[in-house]
Amino acid sequence: MNVNTSSVLHNRSFLHLWIARIFSASAFQILSVVIGWQMYALTDxxxxxxxxxxxQFLPMLLLTLPAGQTADRYDRRTIVYICQLMECAVVVFLVISSIEGWITSVHLLIAAAILGACRTFEGPASAALVPDIVDREQLPQAAAWSASGMQTAMIVGPSLGGVLVIWGISTAYITTLVALLISVVLIFFVKTVHFVKKLDAVGIDTFFSGLRFVFARKIILGTISLDLFAVLLGGATALLPIFADEILKTGPTGLGLLRAAPAVGAIVVSLILTRISIEKAIGKTLFASLVVFALATILFGISRSIWLSLFALFLTGAADVVSVVIRSTLVQVNTPQEMQGRVNAVNSLFIGTSNQLGEFESGTMAGLVGAVPATIIGGVGTLAVAVIWMYWLFPVLRNLKTYSTEEG
Structure with missing residues (x-):
């Protein structure tokens, strides 16, 4: 393993983008905690x-491909501005309806859908900015720092969300509004240094070009689909309010700790990855981390101790971030700059499917068999996915060593 000594954070534009994404993602995480808690309080x-x-997932499913074309055709910073301002409008609605006491489960679902649509456009545009401001050789380190920033948001967001719920729902929503406005200001100072040829026109050919690009590169497809199905089956995030309230009996504060635990593990590992390169053992590291993720998910499902549960979630976050860094770097290193928006949109769809649709799967399964069996089944399913990908669907991933796949 090689040690990286030159920090990409010396690039001021990347630093501004990195901090802005932390604030934006933190706001979204707070919203996720508060909306979930409020929904469960209203409906049980x-x-x-x-x-x-x-x-949150359905708008992503419908709008991902248009979002990718938008990121490749228009100014990416402007797209981020517009999306974050729309998110601010949703937050204002949530504040008013919560204070006046007329908010319902339908309002929460509508708010979640709009937020999902905004994040669908914001995500590819924000991710595509990275190769515009960072040199190619620093992309792996930039991916690791980006993962670190997102996991920092996952620590700050859920923790604040859990605490702010105690102080009041409207307080939590107002905090997200401030965070979003700070992000908008920071994005203003991001300056691109690499020329990017813009998409001149849109059509059926360009509409599906991102999908064609990904499916033509089996290593990229195998990596991101592996993460998709693993998190889809093994993710228990949507069930944390149930574990906090009924199983571990820790209340809102415990919910914040449970939500933060995976992010703590992720940020520790992502910071290590900013200093140490795994490029000589990508495939083996990827599958090893997936096994750890699955076993930790099962451990969380059977735990009745808050400390053991926190440790298990810590391991899931530590293992999951390895896949995040590998996937992000593979996409950015092997994608032409003029296609970054469309390809990152496809990547966002896979991420969104594993997260949002995974929450739906977990919630539905828990409703049928209970939260604990649903979590254990998910962990076992993740192990099965690892075996199928490793030996049948994408065996080439086992021996993957370098980020430059030279496919296509």
Missing amino acids: SAFQLGFVGLA
Whole structure:
């Protein structure tokens, strides 16, 4: 393993983008915690918790490909501005409806859907900015720092969300509004240094070009689909309110800790990856991390101790971030700059499917068999996915060593 000594954070534009994404993602994480808690308080239903994830996923499913074309045709910073301002408008609605007491589960689902649509456009545009401001040789380190920043948001967001719920729902929503506005200001100072040829026109050919690009490169497809199905089956995030309230009996504060635990593990590993290169053992590291993720998910499902549960979630975050760094770097290193928006949109679809649709799957399964069996089944399913990908669907991944795949 090689040690990286030159920090990409010396690039001021990347630093501004990195901090802005932390604030934006933190706001989204706070919103996820508060909306989930408010939904469960209103309905006392695991199915309704699952529908929150579905409401966020459906706009992503419908809008991902248009979002990718938009990121490649228009100014990416402007797209981020517009999306974050729309998110601010949603937050204002949530504040008013919560204070006046007329908010319902339907309002929460509509808010979740709009937020999902905004994040669908914001995500590819924000991710595509990285190769515009960072040199190619620093992309792996930039991916690791980006993962670190996102996991920092996953620590700050859920923790604040859990604490702010105690102080009041409207307080939590107002905090997200401030975070989003700070992000908008920081994005203003991001300057691109690499020329990017813009997409001149849109059509059927360009509409599906991102999908064709990914499916023509089996290593990229195998890596991101592996992450998709692993998190889809093994993710228990949507069930954390149930574990906090009914199984571990820790309340809102415990919910914040449970939400933060995976992010703590992820940020520790991502910071290590900013200093140490895994490029000589990508495939083996990827599958090893997946096995750890699956076993830790099972451990969380059977745990009745808050400390053991926190440790298990810590391991899931530590293992998952390895896949995040590998996937992000593979996409950015092997994608032409003028296609970054469309390809990152496809990548975002896979991520969104594993997260939002995974929440729907977990909520639905928990409603049918209970939270604990649903979590254990998910962990076992993740192990099965690892074996199928490793030996049948994408065996080439086992021996993957370098980020430059030279496919296509």
